[in-house]
């Protein structure tokens with residue numbers, strides 16, 4: 019057999035047989051126990067065993083399928099008398115397991131019988147499937163995977179010892195049974211294997227029909243073997259090596275609808291998932307406007323689809339669609355604006371209403387959301403009568419009375435001819451609709467089926483009919499999924515075809531969106547090249563909700579990057595404050611208005627009493643720019659001392675003091691009036707360790723710079739520093755740093771500027787402002803990002819002395835700074851921080867997360883340092899000898915994104931993961947972050 023495969027010159031690596039000097043492929047030896055042994059020498063295939071590969075991603079699963087398919091293919095013209103044998107591990111001979119059923123407990127028995135009974139039912143079909151000699155043992159210790167830790171592929175499958183002449187499809191069933199054992203969603207993991215296999219060895223429809231049960235039967239053999247072994251040799255654990263995993267998979271597999279698995283396998287081979295789909299479509303096309311029968315009493319001229327997609331401006335803020343009254347109001351308003359219009363549609367629309375915990379499932383890469391709607395909605399008043407679209411029979415009716423479920427629901431079966439039947443589902447009806455129904459009741463086309471329900475009875479929705487066509491009930495009886503995850507869209511849209519087909523109308527087709535590729539190309543054409551996009555496959559985020567960002571498929575990402583959305587993305591109260599004021603007045607500050615004063619006063623309450631004057635601007639850069647002008651006005655000097663790898667903004671002067679930029683790519687180095695002092699990094703900087711002296715040692719460099727400036731005949735204007743250095747890699751300033759540095763600056767007549775653009779507004783937990791951690795009072799504080807929760811707003815706070823020096827006669831005019839809308843927003847942000855106790859939350863959850871990270875650090879030496887305060891944390895990754903683990907950090911950030919958690923990378927060596935989430939980030943979010951981080955830290959690229 020090996021020689022046969024060898025002769026085929028396989029496209030995969032193959033363990034070639036090595037001949038002895040005399041040209042033999044095997045020979046015999048007598049071993050120490052006087053037994054005759056046959057010996058042969060095989061070529062070594064470098065690589066690792068499948069069982070040690072982590073993660074096993076879809077590309078790897080696909081390549082497993084490809085290699086299995088190629089081996090099956092190469093064995094097509096091979097046979098051998100010994101291949102036809104009675105062999106326990108042969109799926110075709112599995113009925114031997116029946117007599118051992120009593121080795122199992124009742125629950126296990128039930129599971130095994132579920133599969134063995136199906137296997138018996140399919141026996142004659144199974145016997146007719148094509149046969150060949152198959153490898154029959156692609157288990158996880160026989161699969162050799164390449165040593166590439168990021169993009170591994172399957173090199174080959176070894177150990178031909180279980181080969182047998184049997185149904186060819188068994189080869190694939192065996193590979194799936196072992197490869198998908200540890201996945202939360204084993205069916206999804208099986209699909210790339212099927213696709214890869216089909217590419218090299220095209221599968222037949224009748225094989226795909228039985229694949230689901232054959233995978234299970236291989237597992238039945240495996241658990242039966244283990245049970246027998248357990249009795250015979252209880253101490254030999256090797257014999258039960260995959261028992262636990264096999265049981266876990268059997269139980270998960272049993273919960274998968276066999277029909278759904280069958281359709282999924284078909285889709286994986288490029289076939290129409292549901293075989294009757296085309297038949298249904300042909301029939302539907304011949305029927306014309308049959309759906310008009312649904313509402314014969316409603317008169318309308320046009321049909322319009324309300325946009326309820328993720329980006330929907332009609333739904334607006336999440337608070338309004340979560341509140342049924344507001345949601346209903348918006349639909350009513352749309353109807354009032356569009357008389358003579360039937361509001362209908364939503365087939366395959368991804369909707370934010372489903373991107374919630376009730377619709378969350380555990381996918382193979384973190385959570386997935388069943389956000390795609392697979393029925394069609396008709397938004398009509400409660401009590402509108404609903405009629406049958408064609409003859410049928412009521413097969414079920416029930417009140418699915420759970421919040422956001424269907425409420426009263428009816429399912430009707432329509433038998434068209436011998437080959438075609440389908441079902442229609444009517445959801446969100448009134449309770450009254452179910453009163454006089456009977457299972458089996460015949461319904462004629464045009465009969466009234468029921469009435470649209472109101473929100474108290476319909477699952478808490480604005481009144482509407484959810485109408486869905488179903489080609490296969492998949493074992494469901496009185497309820498049926500009305501939504502699916504994006505990954506399953508192809509299958510579910512085949513099980514539930516577009517009701518629009520029966521509507522004969524173009525207008526309900528989905529709302530068009532621009533593809534990612536087009537958007538990227540247009541960006542390249544119309545936006546500056548120096549603007550970057552995050553991630554190699556950029557995200558298309560269309561909605562924000564507190565600590566979450568939601569993409570166009572309804573997938574939620576936990577945002578640990580965005581300290582701008584300080585009190586939460588699109589916080590309803592902030593949105594309302596802005597919208598309300600914007601509807602009334604937005605103008606500049608040359609008129610009297612209360613908002614700006616109220617806001618300035620509230621802001622001052624958070625600051626030390628010395629800082630009592632505010633200038634409002636529109637960005638952090640502008641704030642720092644103004645701060646430097648003020649410092650110059652106050653000191654008559656231009657020279658500024660700033661920190662190594664500091665960043666203070668994008669304007670000319672800000673870049674001039676940002677070593678992160680002028681020392682980085684495209685930078686032209688330090689300008690004459692800028693003086694850079696070392697980053698006070700006690701982990702890897704010039705002075706290390708948390709000693710009382712460390713801060714002073716770093717601060718002595720400020721003194722040195724002042725002396726240098728003086729020597730050149732000039733004086734110091736300002737010293738600027740962030741209170742925790744963000745771009746530097748979340749560097750917490752060592753104790754006494756600012757205190758000592760500020761003293762030197764003040765002595766030299768300079769101004770101390772605290773850049774709080776990143777860290778301010780309660781983020782550091784223990785204090786409202788970062789500089790307070792250092793027990794200092796700056797002369798100027800600049801603020802931005804969080805102050806407007808995403809609205810372009812920023813501010814400069816300073817002492818009256820500095821403000822007076824700045825007011826030298828030249829008017830300071832700022833078109834937008836401090837306008838009534840910005841001020842209303844800023845005021846609301848301050849109110850929320852206080853009332854929702856967000857600073858306290860940053861402290862408690864931040865500390866919880868930090869201690870969780872420090873716990874991980876004990877187990878993973880890659881975590882060199884965990885630092886920060888509150889919700890401004892950093893994890894520095896290092897190899898032995900503190901070598902920055904730059905590639906690994908980027909790998910972790912990308913893998914976290916794959917699992918639905920957004921994290922950013924920073925630090926001069928790009929080896930620090932930054933955590934600075936919206937301040938509503940909670941303990942559950944922290945637990946998720948820790949869970950996935952630990953999972954990823956165990957992956958081969960990190961751990962090996």
Ligand code: PMP
Pocket residue numbers: 636637638639640642665666667668740744773775776802803
């Ligand atoms: N200062 C710091 C510390 C910053 O991080 C930033 C922005 N990343 C700025 C100033 C500039 O703010 P903006 O982008 O709003 O101009």
